Amino acid sequence: MSVSSRSPDATLAAEKAGLRRSLLTQRMAMSPADAAEASLQAARRFVRALDLSSTGCVALFWPLDGEIDTRPLLHALHALGVPTALGRMQGRDRPIRFHRWQPGEPLECGPFRVQQPMATSPPVVPQVVATPLLAFDAQGYRLGWGGGFYDRTLAELRAGSSPPACVGYAFAWQEVEQVPREPFDQRLDMVVTEQRTVHTG
Numbered sequence: 001m002s003v004s005s006r007s008p009d010a011t012l013a014a015e016k017a018g019l020r021r022s023l024l025t026q027r028m029a030m031s032p033a034d035a036a037e038a039s040l041q042a043a044r045r046f047v048r049a050l051d052l053s054s055t056g057c058v059a060l061f062w063p064l065d066g067e068i069d070t071r072p073l074l075h076a077l078h079a080l081g082v083p084t085a086l087g088r089m090q091g092r093d094r095p096i097r098f099h100r101w102q103p104g105e106p107l108e109c110g111p112f113r114v115q116q117p118m119a120t121s122p123p124v125v126p127q128v129v130a131t132p133l134l135a136f137d138a139q140g141y142r143l144g145w146g147g148g149f150y151d152r153t154l155a156e157l158r159a160g161s162s163p164p165a166c167v168g169y170a171f172a173w174q175e176v177e178q179v180p181r182e183p184f185d186q187r188l189d190m191v192v193t194e195q196r197t198v199h200t201g
Helices: 008-029 033-047 072-078 149-158
Strands: 058-059 085-086 097-100 107-109 115-117 128-132 165-169 188-191 197-199
Touching: 033 165, 058 072, 058 197, 072 085, 085 115, 085 128, 085 165, 097 115, 149 165
Parallel strands: 058 085, 058 128, 128 165, 165 188
Antiparallel strands: 085 097, 107 115, 188 197
């Protein structure tokens, strides 16, 4: 089948797959020293970008395969007395559930090799959700791994009585002109990188 005869869905899926391959190649080429410095700068920018004095729990993700390192941010939030959480996978096609976690507490390996809090950790509904991504654009759309976990999670949280602030957390070079988007894709409220804060509202 030629590209021109594909259905719109198939063409969009191919576009997303190509962008994922390109971004993953770039991500793995980033030197550990540059990644560590950028992660530290992003953590500093994050705590300045949000009014943490009135924020409840902040949910983050554990870094995987070259993602921006969230550990400096976890430690910075802990030092400020801001409660933090990490997600637990609930299975395919199900939203992520967040559980309280702070530096020094145990983690276990979940699906896709993601480190997650123990099932006995207290469940929480976060007021801020920092989301992982492969790419983002200035309109606040993100490209993830393709499983839809964060889109389902953000949609569920936004349907609740206290919708959280949804913040993309990434390296600046992950910004693209436009992320291929579908109707179910959840738009971020802002994106924080080591270089700038992108407000999308």
